[in-house]
Amino acid sequence: MTPTSDQKAITPPERIAPHGHVLRYAFHERLTHWIAAFSYIYLMLTGLAFWSPWLFWIATVLGGGQISRILHPWVGLIFVGAVLYMYSMWSKQMRFEPVDREWWKSLHYYITNQDEKMPPAGRYNAGQKMLFWTFLFAGLVLLATGLVLWFTESLPWSWRWLRYVSVILHPIAALVTIANFMIHIYMGVFAERGAFGSVIRGDVTLAFAKRYHPGWYKEIIGSSEPPK
Amino acid sequence: MSQATLRIQKISGHAGSVAGEDMQRQEQVCKLIDTTTCIGCKACEVACMEWNDLPFSQTTFDNTYQTMPDTRWNYWNLILFNEHEREDGSLQWLMRKHQCMHCAEPGCLEACPSDGAIVQYSNGVVDFQQANCIGCGYCITGCPFNIPKFNSVTKRVYKCTLCTDRVMEGLEPACIKSCPTGCLHFGTKDDMKDLAEARSKQLRDHYGFANAGVYDPPGVGGTGVIYVLHDATKPELYGGLPKNPSIPLTVKLWKHPLKWIGNLAMVGGLIGLFVHYVKFGPKGHEEDDATKPQGEQS
Numbered sequence: 096m097t098p099t100s101d102q103k104a105i106t107p108p109e110r111i112a113p114h115g116h117v118l119r120y121a122f123h124e125r126l127t128h129w130i131a132a133f134s135y136i137y138l139m140l141t142g143l144a145f146w147s148p149w150l151f152w153i154a155t156v157l158g159g160g161q162i163s164r165i166l167h168p169w170v171g172l173i174f175v176g177a178v179l180y181m182y183s184m185w186s187k188q189m190r191f192e193p194v195d196r197e198w199w200k201s202l203h204y205y206i207t208n209q210d211e212k213m214p215p216a217g218r219y220n221a222g223q224k225m226l227f228w229t230f231l232f233a234g235l236v237l238l239a240t241g242l243v244l245w246f247t248e249s250l251p252w253s254w255r256w257l258r259y260v261s262v263i264l265h266p267i268a269a270l271v272t273i274a275n276f277m278i279h280i281y282m283g284v285f286a287e288r289g290a291f292g293s294v295i296r297g298d299v300t301l302a303f304a305k306r307y308h309p310g311w312y313k314e315i316i317g318s319s320e321p322p323k
Numbered sequence: 324m325s326q327a328t329l330r331i332q333k334i335s336g337h338a339g340s341v342a343g344e345d346m347q348r349q350e351q352v353c354k355l356i357d358t359t360t361c362i363g364c365k366a367c368e369v370a371c372m373e374w375n376d377l378p379f380s381q382t383t384f385d386n387t388y389q390t391m392p393d394t395r396w397n398y399w400n401l402i403l404f405n406e407h408e409r410e411d412g413s414l415q416w417l418m419r420k421h422q423c424m425h426c427a428e429p430g431c432l433e434a435c436p437s438d439g440a441i442v443q444y445s446n447g448v449v450d451f452q453q454a455n456c457i458g459c460g461y462c463i464t465g466c467p468f469n470i471p472k473f474n475s476v477t478k479r480v481y482k483c484t485l486c487t488d489r490v491m492e493g494l495e496p497a498c499i500k501s502c503p504t505g506c507l508h509f510g511t512k513d514d515m516k517d518l519a520e521a522r523s524k525q526l527r528d529h530y531g532f533a534n535a536g537v538y539d540p541p542g543v544g545g546t547g548v549i550y551v552l553h554d555a556t557k558p559e560l561y562g563g564l565p566k567n568p569s570i571p572l573t574v575k576l577w578k579h580p581l582k583w584i585g586n587l588a589m590v591g592g593l594i595g596l597f598v599h600y601v602k603f604g605p606k607g608h609e610e611d612d613a614t615k616p617q618g619e620q621s
Contacts, residue, residue, distance in 0.1 A: 288608065
């Protein structure tokens with residue numbers, strides 16, 4: 096495998112930390128992740144408040160309906176900005192490769208925690224790639240429809256079809272991101288030990304790298320054997 | 324506002340039941356606008372501004388008699404002037420008093436996510452409660468008549484209240500009171516329908532308007548403002564009065580099937596992930612957890 100995962104001036108040997116650890120996410124990657132994460136959580140909570148009367152209390156908790164309405168679009172811009180920066184960082188590494196097709200076919204092993212039977216994923220497995228592209232494309236749909244809803248009163252009556260399209264596409268795109276978000280939180284916080292630390296402190300153990308991302312492990316270490 | 328005289332039967336963005344639903348035997352109120360006897364004097368426009376204490380708004384001169392192109396947040400009642408050329412080449416000047424239609428099934432109320440920002444009283448009047456409005460503008464999307472108007476300073480929407488404060492005291496709305504020709508009437512929906520049908524028949528039988536009829540669109544459950552039109556088959560001629568208005572399809576899809584599919588999917592997803600954790604537990608081993616002190620690693 097060619098070393099495509101160029102982590103912006105972090106060459107593979109420098110990524111290896113002492114005590115069998117390896118740097119998985121550099122500081123700028125972690126920071127971008129958390130800007131996207133916190134803005135997304137705010138967007139999801141206020142969005143859910145506008146989605147259903149049963150959840151409108153969320154807007155009250157977050158400062159009231161009016162404040163939520165004013166801040167939601169601005170926070171949306173921050174979120175889309177963070178996702179676009181992720182695109183500039185990761186788009187090459189997120190390209191689907193033949194191994195990803197095999198990975199999907201073996202999904203049942205992944206779900207039942209039989210990770211040793213999974214094909215060797217690179218720095219990102221096929222599921223993570225899907226998360227990335229879903230958030231990118233849904234984010235762009237949310238941005239386009241969100242702009243229409245933001246300035247809805249400025250649209251002339253003859254362009255009202257834009258409102259009609261936006262009012263249905265915005266929640267559909269949001270639901271798609273919520274499905275991905277729930278799986279992402281579950282995997283990162285609960286299911287995959289060590290994953291959460293990788294986006295806080297940046298490093299994972301070599302064992303983690305070898306178990307979940309064998310392709311990437313090989314790329315860093317130069318072989319599939321552990322270093323002495 | 325006294326709840327004794329105006330019970331609420333529909334509330335926007337409301338979780339749970341509505342206290343006034345089917346609670347009271349009350350007549351639906353209705354405005355009847357006979358476009359065939361409107362002379363375009365705009366007394367109703369002035370009366371609306373006066374009664375509702377609306378701040379003055381600059382008029383727009385565009386070579387017509389119309390005060391401005393469209394209603395505004397502080398201009399709820401507008402006569403639309405339309406010059407229509409008949410098939411025989413003669414000219415017809417159509418004037419229509421344009422304002423909130425007070426739909427029985429209001430698209431604004433359906434689309435509104437904010438609890439109590441839009442209510443419908445049991446007499447059928449649809450009213451905005453600006454104190455509860457969050458300024459999202461979904462009512463603008465939901466309305467098939469282009470009525471709710473946004474105030475960019477207060478960040479809330481406004482429209483005709485059907486002079487609720489007069490109606491609850493047994494008075495007719497200000498616009499009706501001011502009309503010098505008797506083209507505006509106010510009463511119960513049944514009475515206004517009878518009057519409108521009688522006038523339409525008169526127009527058909529004695530005045531040569533073969534297509535004269537009543538505009539009370541069923542797509543929004545009927546309206547609290549009905550028109551007598553010279554030609555009820557072509558309401559579009561009267562400044563774009565929609566022929567068959569209804570709540571936009573995407574608003575209905577969003578508020579009904581999508582909402583329940585989405586809610587089921589979200590709750591189902593949470594349950595599914597929880598059950599997965601209980602059945603399969605976390606992946607890997609303790610030593611994968613890099614957040615542990617490094618010295619403890621094997």
